[in-house]
Amino acid sequence: MRKTDTTAGIILLATTIITFLEIRKLPIGNLTSPQAGFFPFLLGVILAILSLILLGQAIRRREMERGKGKRTSGAVSLSSAKRISLTMGALFILGVFFEWMGYLLSAFLLIAFLLVFVGRQKWWVAITAGFLSAFFCYLVFGLLLKGSLPTGIFV
């Protein structure tokens, strides 16, 4: 957790810098007449202070652990990381092609892919579930809720 906190502290400081770079484009005003950049500026300052506190806590914990000979363990296993990467990768790619493919084909492909490659289910289970999911989406979003979803290549 100590290494994670150090990384988090650095990322947060970088976020603070980006925030201040954006705030430069806004009028800040003053206490009498606060403008659009006033509140974000205040938050940026508080975030910078908190990030430094977090970094300081992480460094102090490292020194204490060094003294006691403790080590922190990793947070995510390789198999979990693989499952998560596959899932997020599938979702992002689907996002790119969603309107072109349409919601029915997207539902089928997403369910089938995730069941086979992440859920480790059998192919026939995945394909059946994919079809059922697409049908269920049509019932719920198409007929019942009458949502205007892209039909894609099925137009």
Added chain:
Amino acid sequence: MEVFSNIYLGFSVLLTPTNLFLCFIGALLGTLVGVLPGLGPIAAISLLLPSTYQMAPVSAIILLAGIFYGAMYGGSTTSILVNIPGEAASVVTCLDGYQMARKGRAGAALGISAFGSFIAGTLGVLILMLLAPILGRAALTIGPPEYFALTFLGLTLVTSLSHGSFTKALIMAVLGLLAGCIGADPISGFKRFTYGSFTLIDGVGIVPVAMGMFGIGEVLENMGQTYGTREIYETKIKGLLPGIRDWKDSIGPIMRGSILGFFIGILPGPSVAISSFASYAIEKKISRYPERFGTGAIQGVAGPESANNAATSGAFVPLVSLGIPANVTMALFLGALMIHGIQVGPLFITQYPDIFWGLITSMYVGNVMLLVLNLPLIGIWVKVLKVPYGILFPLILLFCFIGVYTLNNNVIEIFIMLIFGIFGYVSRKAGFEAASFILAMVLGPLMEKSLRQSLLISQGHLEIFLVRPISCILLILSLASIMLTLIPTLRIKKETLNEGD
């Protein structure tokens, strides 16, 4: 007399086939969500929010409210039968509920949980019905400094009561406030943090963020655990109707839990979960046989389950009377009302009496439906528990995906959801809580507007927050909650340093 005519209005709104059906569906879905570990009411409400866009506002609120209080009923089932809490509010029920099941008294535990929840839910609705309009009228007398102090108190309570590091909870709150700044400034119209995107001019919507952090984020976190089969206590569940002895032992905890739960529910933060812990602690403290707690004491089930149900009613009080969400679920309700163009604030009850009284009556009828559903359908819920998570999670992701698109037919919002899904997962792994972020994001615009208005009124003098009594009291309470969190932490650090020496 006005109350009776309002109740009549409420029932006339509720007793239509559509609204009754949605009340039933909400209660059923809520119970299902409560039964399934890994899918909480926040994720479920986030998933269904876009679907409610096509509905009338009162119908949408009736459905979503059903999910909220239904999940409290469902959460107790897994606590008692599987020793896994379906919801954070049902953690305490595991302590005695599962022990009762092991002694062959699962039926009594499930029965008293259902009846206790019904009584508490009914009492909670009654108090809400009486208290909210009074608070709504009182709220008309408060101004920007009080609103700022209230939102500040809300955020400090949420961060003080969060698990883990206080620094990290504060960081998430500040990040949430910054996220709330994205978009056009409501006062001057300046675009902030939009990077030229038309989508971001309206800000980052609560729906994509909530679905990302609580829907996708939770699925990713559950993926990090192995999909073992759950050990469900396989016993013939009999005797669901509590006996006279059970009622005698439980009626006191039920009544105490109901009152306690309702008033804790009003407080900002994870009040529903806190109410169940508080009730358990009190029942154990005042019991003549405290050693029985943890071994299958029915009081350890009756009190907490009643408290968490009453807290769901209490949580509505700040939202409907002040327009301030006390927790993440209420923030989603606020989002649902805003999607329908409803302005929530002190005038909500007088401007939209059909929505408020329709909600009140639906909560009463919903509690009756839940009592009827939960007792005979326990066998079905047990079967549902056996569905492997490896089958469920793709469906959850699909619903998130399509659901967020139906909001505005905007693919960018899908990517916003996915980015916040990763953010939600990574922040959880690093020990940062999502609840502080979401609540801050929702409260941020109100907080900023109140702060700027207060400074304009006072011409830059910060004393305005201290000279007004309500604002001053609220800020002192905020400071007290921060000190109460920091003092034990500092003491532990001092002891650790002394050990090192």
